[in-house]
Amino acid sequence: MTTRELPMTVPSEGLPARVRIHEVGPRDGLQNEKGTVPTAVKAEFVRRLAAAGLTTIEATSFVHPEWVPQLADAEQLFPLVAGLPVALPVLVPNERGLDRALSLGASRIAVFASATESFAKANLNRTVDEALAMFEPVVARARAAGAHVRGYLSMCFGDPWEGPVPVPQVVRVCKALTDMGCDELSLGDTIGVATPGHVGALLTALAGAGVPAPVIGVHFHDTYGQALANTYAALQHGVTTVDASAGGLGGCPYARSATGNLATEDLVWMLRGLGIDSGVDLGRLTATSVWMAGQLGRPSPSRTVRALSQQQEQ
Amino acid sequence: MTTRELPMTVPSEGLPARVRIHEVGPRDGLQNEKGTVPTAVKAEFVRRLAAAGLTTIEATSFVHPEWVPQLADAEQLFPLVAGLPVALPVLVPNERGLDRALSLGASRIAVFASATESFAKANLNRTVDEALAMFEPVVARARAAGAHVRGYLSMCFGDPWEGPVPVPQVVRVCKALTDMGCDELSLGDTIGVATPGHVGALLTALAGAGVPAPVIGVHFHDTYGQALANTYAALQHGVTTVDASAGGLGGCPYARSATGNLATEDLVWMLRGLGIDSGVDLGRLTATSVWMAGQLGRPSPSRTVRALSQQQEQ
Numbered sequence: 001m002t003t004r005e006l007p008m009t010v011p012s013e014g015l016p017a018r019v020r021i022h023e024v025g026p027r028d029g030l031q032n033e034k035g036t037v038p039t040a041v042k043a044e045f046v047r048r049l050a051a052a053g054l055t056t057i058e059a060t061s062f063v064h065p066e067w068v069p070q071l072a073d074a075e076q077l078f079p080l081v082a083g084l085p086v087a088l089p090v091l092v093p094n095e096r097g098l099d100r101a102l103s104l105g106a107s108r109i110a111v112f113a114s115a116t117e118s119f120a121k122a123n124l125n126r127t128v129d130e131a132l133a134m135f136e137p138v139v140a141r142a143r144a145a146g147a148h149v150r151g152y153l154s155m156c157f158g159d160p161w162e163g164p165v166p167v168p169q170v171v172r173v174c175k176a177l178t179d180m181g182c183d184e185l186s187l188g189d190t191i192g193v194a195t196p197g198h199v200g201a202l203l204t205a206l207a208g209a210g211v212p213a214p215v216i217g218v219h220f221h222d223t224y225g226q227a228l229a230n231t232y233a234a235l236q237h238g239v240t241t242v243d244a245s246a247g248g249l250g251g252c253p254y255a256r257s258a259t260g261n262l263a264t265e266d267l268v269w270m271l272r273g274l275g276i277d278s279g280v281d282l283g284r285l286t287a288t289s290v291w292m293a294g295q296l297g298r299p300s301p302s303r304t305v306r307a308l309s310q311q312q313e314q
Numbered sequence: 315m316t317t318r319e320l321p322m323t324v325p326s327e328g329l330p331a332r333v334r335i336h337e338v339g340p341r342d343g344l345q346n347e348k349g350t351v352p353t354a355v356k357a358e359f360v361r362r363l364a365a366a367g368l369t370t371i372e373a374t375s376f377v378h379p380e381w382v383p384q385l386a387d388a389e390q391l392f393p394l395v396a397g398l399p400v401a402l403p404v405l406v407p408n409e410r411g412l413d414r415a416l417s418l419g420a421s422r423i424a425v426f427a428s429a430t431e432s433f434a435k436a437n438l439n440r441t442v443d444e445a446l447a448m449f450e451p452v453v454a455r456a457r458a459a460g461a462h463v464r465g466y467l468s469m470c471f472g473d474p475w476e477g478p479v480p481v482p483q484v485v486r487v488c489k490a491l492t493d494m495g496c497d498e499l500s501l502g503d504t505i506g507v508a509t510p511g512h513v514g515a516l517l518t519a520l521a522g523a524g525v526p527a528p529v530i531g532v533h534f535h536d537t538y539g540q541a542l543a544n545t546y547a548a549l550q551h552g553v554t555t556v557d558a559s560a561g562g563l564g565g566c567p568y569a570r571s572a573t574g575n576l577a578t579e580d581l582v583w584m585l586r587g588l589g590i591d592s593g594v595d596l597g598r599l600t601a602t603s604v605w606m607a608g609q610l611g612r613p614s615p616s617r618t619v620r621a622l623s624q625q626q627e628q
Contacts, residue, residue, distance in 0.1 A: 007538075008471065008478035012511035012547070157322065164322035192621070195587025196546050197326035222539075224321075225580035225617035226587075229542040232510050233326070266539035273509025273540075303539035307506070 007273035015235050018277045020056060022186070022217055022243045023049055023264060025292075027058040027091060029249025031068050033296065039073045041295050043080035048291065049246060050086045052284035054264075057084075058110070061091035062100045078104045089150055098138050102145050109142045110186075111135045112152040113177060115170045118161035119154055119190070132176050139181045151182035152219070156202065157194035167202050171209050178211055185216050186243055189230065192223025196233035203237040213238030220262050222248070227262035228270055235276070242267060247289030247300035263302030265289060282308075321587035329549050332591045334370060336500070336531055336557045337363055337578060339606075341372040341405060343563030345382050347610065353387045355609050357394035360402075362605065363560060366598035368578075370401040372424070376411035392418045403464060412452050416459050423456045424500075425449045426466040427491060429484045432475035433468055433504070446490050453495045465496035466533070470516065471508035481516050485523050492525055499530050500557055503544065506537025510547035517551040527552030534576050536562070541576035542584055549590070556581060561603030561614035577616030579603060596622070 026046050030037055042060075049057050059081055065072035074090070081088060082105055089108035092098045101109055113131050114120035120128045135151075142149050155162075156170045174185055187202065203213060218234045218241070220227035231242055248263030265286055271278045286308045293300045300306065340360050344351055356374075363371050373395055379386035388404070395402060396419055403422035406412045415423055427445055428434035434442045449465075456463050469476075470484045488499055501516065517527060532548045532555070534541035545556055562577030579600055585592045600622045607614045614620065 005477040006472045006505075006507040007509050008507075008512055010509070010512040010515045012514055015511075158320045163319040193320040193322075193587075195321050195324070195584050197329075197588045198322055198324040200326055201324045222617060223621050224583045225542055225577065226584060228539055229546045229584060232543045232546060263539065269538045270509050270540060270543060273507075274511045303536060307537045 007269060009273060009275045011275040015274060015276060016238065016240045018240065019235070019271055020241045021054060021264060021267065021278050021280065022089075022241055023054045023057045023246060024219075024243050024261060025049065025057075025246035025249045025264070027061050027071065028261060029245040029247075031061065031070050032250060033070050035296075036070065037295065039076045039080070042073070042077050045246075045288070045292055045295075046081045046088075047084065048288040049285070050084045052288055053278070053280040054086065054285075055279060056087040056089065059088045059090055061093075062097035063091065063093045067093075075100065075104065078106065087148075089148070091152075092138060092142075094134060095138055095141065098142055102142070102147070106147065108148045108150070109138075110150040110152055111138055111182075112154065113173060114154045115165055115173050116155045116159040116162050118159055123154070128173060132173070132180070135177075136180050143181050148184070149182050150184045150186055150217070151177035152186045152188060153177065154188045154190045156187045157189045157198055158191055160191055167205050170202060171205050171211070174206055174211050175209055178215065183215065184241065185211065186219045186241075187216060188219040189221055189227075192221035192226065194220065194230050195226055196229050199230045199233045200237055203234065203239065214240065217241035217243055219243035221260055222262055223260070228266055231262065231267060232270065235274075246285060247292055247305050248302040249289075249292070249296075249300075260301075263300070263304065265302045265304035265308070269304045321583060323587060323589045325589040329588060329590060330552065330554045332554065333549070333585055334555050335368060335578060335581065335592050335594065336403075336555055337368045337371045337560060338533075338557050338575060339363065339371075339560035339563045339578070341375050341385065342575060343559040343561075345375065345384050346564065347384050349610075350384065351609065353390045353394070356387070356391050359560075359602070359606055359609075360395045361398065362602040363599070364398045364400045366602055367592070367594040368400065368599075369593060370403065371398075373402045373404055375405035375407075376414045377405065377407045381407075389414065389418065392420065401462075403462070405466075406452060406456075408448060409452055409455065412456055416456070416461070420461065422462045422464070423452075424464040424466055425452055425496075426468065427487060428468045429479055429487050430469045430473040430476050432473055436475075437468070442487060446487070446494070449491075450494050457495050462498070463496050464498045464500055464531070465491035466500045466502060467491065468502045468504045470501045471503045471512055472505055474505055481519050484516060485519050485525070488520055488525050489523055492529065497529065498555065499525065500533045500555075501530060502533040503535055503541075506535035506540065508534065508544050509540055510543050513544045513547045514551055517548060517553065528554065531555035531557055533557035535574055536576055537574075542580055545576065545581060546584065549588075560599060561606055561619050562616040563603075563606070563614075574615075577614070577618065579616045579618035579622070583618045
């Protein structure tokens with residue numbers, strides 16, 4: 001079938017040769033699933049993602065089980081996948097979470113801050129600066145233990161309560177996170193409202209403030225269909241780490257449409273077309289998402305998964 | 315509600331100040347609908363699109379009624395909307411169709427060619443060059459009658475039988491269409507496989523061949539989720555005419571997912587964020603697509619329509 005040769009590879013000037021996909025499906029993708037996903041299925045999901053060529057797979061979260069019941073099995077899951085030859089970052093909300101992660105041998109941890117006061121209050125019940133103060137010892141102790149630290153920053157482009165988020169406000173929190181020792185940031189467009197010019201403006205401002213593209217990951221949501229256009233703009237600004245969720249898992253699983261995370265497959269399709277190496281086998285990844293959709297009992301919202309799996313059915 | 319101020323407007327360098335959206339919902343969006351849409355509903359759809367600020371609305375098609383039964387009411391529909399203060403292009407397949415369109419006072423017509431032999435054979439039962447020869451008198455007569463002529467070109471980036479389509483092959487047919495008198499082209503990614511570098515390469519090659527961006531429209535499909543990223547790349551190459559379908563109507567209406575035309579709302583969201591004037595009122599357009607979805611009995615596949623209409627329900 002000739003469509004197997006598609007997309008045609010046509011590089012675009014000024015883009016990176018290689019992109020690292022930070023796969024968030026097992027953590028961000030599953031965390032809001034209502035029905036409990038068995039630990040063995042989660043482990044198999046991580047294994048299949050690794051077999052598809054993903055090299056960084058956010059495995060789970062060591063938050064309090066009452067906050068995220070779906071990920072309450074972190075202690076059981078992590079040892080099942082820890083032997084895989086991939087990076088397996090885990091989310092920790094505080095020092096207690098860090099202790100749990102480190103005791104299992106986690107070598108990559110992630111903390112999550114907010115660019116807006118409203119979301120800091122809603123998600124962490126703290127001010128932005130109180131949350132940063134809470135993370136400071138977590139980051140310091142993680143680094144002392146030799147772990148790589150990623151700092152997630154939510155609401156970098158818009159906030160459901162505050163509306164537009166000024167670029168300098170986001171830069172200030174990013175700078176605080178790198179100053180306290182985060183090795184990498186993930187700029188979250190939590191409600192999916194960003195557009196490409198806004199992305200470019202934030203990345204330019206961050207570079208000017210001493211937070212250059214190599215330490216930045218972008219985390220776009222497809223709520224308004226903008227995630228891939230925003231990713232393309234980020235690549236044009238030198239970003240080489242892109243967060244995505246296999247099959248587009250996560251986001252708004254209870255809405256009629258699942259318009260959440262950027263689907264890894266849609267990203268890989270674009271990267272393939274651009275001739276940018278991600279190391280991912282699109283066929284194996286799509287098969288993994290089709291399998292996971294079967295486990296969850298509903299189709300993947302990824303357009304690429306739907307298109308490719310329909311071709312296979314024909 | 316502060317999210318009404320979103321997206322935040324942050325222009326990006328080198329983009330056009332204004333984009334003309336060529337709205338294809340009433341024609342391309344509806345043509346594959348199985349259940350007959352009443353003529354009065356179609357007319358109301360066009361009226362609401364015009365009221366939402368769209369200035370170019372492809373109204374219908376004067377193909378043989380047996381080919382596209384849904385648009386068999388072209389003679390009845392066109393007079394109902396002809397008085398609107400907007401451009402109302404109509405599709406014509408041959409001289410017979412042109413006669414029907416001109417007799418009703420149509421002042422903008424569109425012909426449709428193929429960049430590949432396989433699709434020319436499948437869609438027109440002719441070779442590429444035979445199809446061009448068939449359109450030559452249509453274009454000449456339309457122009458002699460004072461009509462503006464658009465040339466659609468299908469399969470510009472990939473073909474389901476032939477796979478990747480070489481850029482020079484597309485350039486040759488584009489040049490033939492402008493040489494025969496087409497005022498404007500519409501580059502169709504009929505199966506949705508294009509990526510941004512490919513888009514840029516084709517536009518650069520066309521400019522080099524004497525077919526510059528001002529005479530080019532882009533027509534992307536969202537089959538693999540690439541449509542908006544490709545549109546952004548086209549804007550960066552100077553394109554100022556973008557085809558889109560209100561609510562994302564059209565494409566694959568019988569598939570589980572409707573992954574067809576770029577949704578006009580998703581496009582308008584990006585243009586708003588980029589500070590590019592399209593003249594469209596996003597709220598009125600979204601309301602129109604919600605209304606049309608009600609007429610068709612299924613939700614819009616546009617992510618922006620879903621996000622905005624869910625906010626209104628809350």
